[in-house]
Amino acid sequence: PPAVSPAGTLSPPELAAVRQLCSGQRRLLQSGGLTIITDEAAGTACAEFLADIDRAARIFGLEVAPRGYRAKFSPNYRALFPGEARLYRVDVLETSLDRHSSIWVNGEKFELSPQAVRQAESLQHTWFALGELIDRWQAWLSEDAEEQPPSTARRDLVDMLGKLDVAWAKFECMYISDLIAIEDRARQLVVRAAGCEAQLRLQLRTRGAGTHERAVATERQLVQYIARLNSVANLKCKGRDDLGYDILQNARTVLRRCEVSSRCGGFAGAARVAARVLACDILASYENMRAYLREVGLVIERVDPHLCNNAGLAARLVEWETSWE
DSSP, X not given: OOSSTTTOOOOHHHHHHHHHHHHHXXXXXXXXXXXXXXXXXXXXXXXXXXXXXXXXXXXXXXXXXXXXXXGGSOHHHHHHSOTTSOOOOHHHHHHHXXXXXXXXETTEEEEOOHHHHHHHHHHHHHHHHHHHHHHHXXXXXXXXXXXXXXXXXXXXXXXXHHHHHHHHHHHHHHHHHHHHHHHHHHTHHHHHHHHHHHHHHHHHHOOSTTHHHHHHHHHHHHHHHHHHHHHHHOOSSOOOSOOOHHHHHHHHHHHHHHHHHHHTTOOOOHHHHHHHHHHHHHHHHHHHHHHHHHHHTTOGGGSOSSGGGOXXXXXXXXXXXXXXX
């Protein structure tokens, strides 16, 4: 006999899947038809409901919408989205339901592309439509139901699950592609600083007319990049961006004078000792920053685009600002 009359086409596993969809949707935190993800509990309920949708799609035998675009994702995102399974993630849904398309990284505002925004709206509409359909199934399956599912009920649900998967895949493709582009741009300050450091190393090894002047100009630019990095990634100090090349020059001058005085047998008074210590700290912090940039320049894809989250960078910037200030 049919599991649900008069639809007459739901197998027991399909009926169980529909009941689970109804139960899962009831656990969602919603307001005005919008799914609200305000805390961990709401996020967990949403993740469980997305798993219910995936499970229902598999039970009803739906094909997975193509996700070959994931092969073009960066290594970090290929790890998050392996293969071509559905992998419905709460953060992707949350972004599609958000009314804002702005993303802030390192104090800079980025916007999702118009294509991503359009796909987000399409996923929103499909999500709402699926929710309304599940609400009708919930009424049809209740003990005091006043009407039975129409003959098209199964087909309508299968079609809606398929439309959701297609809309999800299209948004996921555009959204993650936008994120990769935004993160690449957010890393550019580190990329430019690492490139500048590499150029300085090359210039310092090169002999010839004008080499010294070019090296000075490059080093001045490198110090500016470090100061800019300090302003966006050093949250433990003031994040100053006005500590310039003159500080580095002065530190080197102090050390040269101390060395000349030492060779001439001069008396190293307390003030000179203190000056030497400060100058050494300045140069040490600068060289530590250069070493970090050399290292990270080889693995730039591992740099967190939110630069303050990179512990190694943040620690060296704290040392740099503390000694240079």
